[in-house]
Amino acid sequence: MRLEMIKTLGLSALIVASLLLTLGIWNYKPNYDETENVESNYTDEPLEAGQEEAKKSVIEPSKVIFQTNGTFSSFENRDDQEAFYQEMQEWSLAGFDQGIQTDQELPDSDEYTAQLIFPLEVPAGSIRDLFSLEENSVNQVQRGSFDRIFLKENNRGTVELVFYNTEAKMSMEAEVQSAGAADVLAQYVDMDDKITYIEYAENAGAPIYIPQEEPEINDLTFSVDTFTTFADLDPLLNNLFTDREVLTSNPMEGGGKSYSDGIRELRAYENEKYMEYINPLPENRTIEGTELVNQTINFLNAHRGWTNSANDEYQLYNMNVQRNEVTYRLVYNEYPVFGQNDKQATIQITWRNQPYKYDRPLFKLGEAFDYGEPPDLPSGMEIADYLEDTKGSSSIKDIALGYKLIDEGISVRLMPAWFKQDSTGWSELDLSEMSGLGEG
Structure with missing residues (x-):
């Protein structure tokens, strides 16, 4: 009997201690020492x-150059350059079947209608973010990089794109599957509001394109x-x-x-x-x-x-x-x-x-x-x-x-x-x- 009483008293003591501990936690206020110059105002x-x-919208060309009968031009209104590029980004691309082609010479100017010049070598994997790609083309753009895209209309009436690296002389080719791409390209080629560019090719690398007239x-x-x-x-x-x-x-x-x-x-x-x-x-x-x-x-x-x-x-x-x-x-x-x-x-x-x-x-x-x-x-x-x-x-x-x-x-x-x-x-x-x- 005495043993049972001792157990009961012990259990009661544990319950009281638990209650006191819980109340202590509820009412505890931490007393941090204030550090000089602490700034804390957290917000999401x-x-x-x-x-x-x-x-x-972050990866864009710095220049878009059109070639017509040996003369070079670009947009007078720079907003037109962004509009053209945004329309291109709606295109769906297929191909890339040959992967990266090495030892490729820069295309002659009479082989393309337009070229996009980027300020750096863009990783080829970014092509997936810039354009829509057919599923079997996705794995073909895992390696390499490019700093120019050449556009030309082929004899089937569709537009071909050549992604070219001027330093490494490597290229990848794709074909636009979107209907009307050739019409979009022709529309911008034929725009009247253009300024003439000079092709300067005396440097060691790819040609440089400079607006011919005095800047305004x-x-x-x-x-x-x-x-x-x-x-x-x-x-x-x-x-x-x-x-x-x-x-x-x-x-x-x-x-x-x-x-x-x-x-x-x-x-x-x-x-x-x-x-x-x-x-x-x-x-x-x-x-x-x-x-x-x-x-x-x-x-x-x-x-x-x-x-x-x-x-x-x-x-x-x-x-x-x-x-x-x-x-x-x-x-x-x-x-x-x-x-x-x-x-x-x-x-x-x-x-x-x-x-x-x-x-x-x-x-x-x-x-x-x-x-x-x-x-x-x-x-x-x-x-x-x-x-x-x-x-x-x-x-x-x-x-x-x-x-x-x-x-x-x-x-x-x-x-x-x-x-x-x-x-x-x-x-x-x-x-x-x-x-x-x-x-x-």
Whole structure:
């Protein structure tokens, strides 16, 4: 009997202890020591200034060149270039049966009707995202890359596409299955609003196409919408730092703030309107080009990192697969923008299963409130003559008319200029040696 009483008392004691423990948990308030500079305001909201983008809207040609009876032309209205490309993306492709063809010479100009020139070697796997492919063609575009697409109408009245890599001299061929593709091509070939281009072939690589006449694009000034405060950056901090409770912030000399969790760091340069992020991950495996593009686009979409306005966008402009690095460049009305500090004009990501480095502008173009007169730039003919007389011009891969971004504090100026691409990348063409002509 005594044993049963002892068991009952013990059980009662355990029940009371359990109740007390439960009440203690319910009423417990953790007493964290407040760490200086901790900023914690977690939100699932993405960047208010941004949006998502599809791969087909990010991978675009920088030039579309038509060939008719030995003369070259392109669109006077740059919106027509985007419209033509978007219509092409509705096409369904078949073929690719022969796979990658090696040792292929650049097609002669009389063999095609149009060519699309891209600013980089686009991974062949991206063809699946740019066009509709018949199922048996999907596996044929797993390898290789291209920087030009040649279009021609064959004797069956359909359009053929040749995806060509000018550096490796490799190609892949496909045929458009969509009805009316030949009519679409003919419609744009016959458009009246075209400007004449020069084919410059004195360089070592593929021909360069330069608009022949003097450029007529305006000098533009924009208001800017910056997102450099903590509240603006909060979606980025949530996306880039796994534990906001240990995140500290400190002012930086010269303006702006740095945010760190002891491992990762984001530096937001308020006056210069850009940021730098570093996450020192040890892994550095090489990622295949298509995956690299997919991963970085998905990452930007996750926090709506595409901060575009009505007439500008970011386009895939450079990729270094060995370094897992991708660059998306600001493009205004289809003209590329190059910054005096290029971090103000590019989104650059180095990827190691997550962002290792992430540099980007912290502003978006607002309204254009000043349309200056077109600057006095040399004509394309004068540029071609200058290149023929300039030592080292054979190393130039491309010439482009674009904008130089000049940060003026509360505003941003886009000033038209000529730019060149060589093995080191893009830079403004030095026109100081051209007699009587400056830079605008």
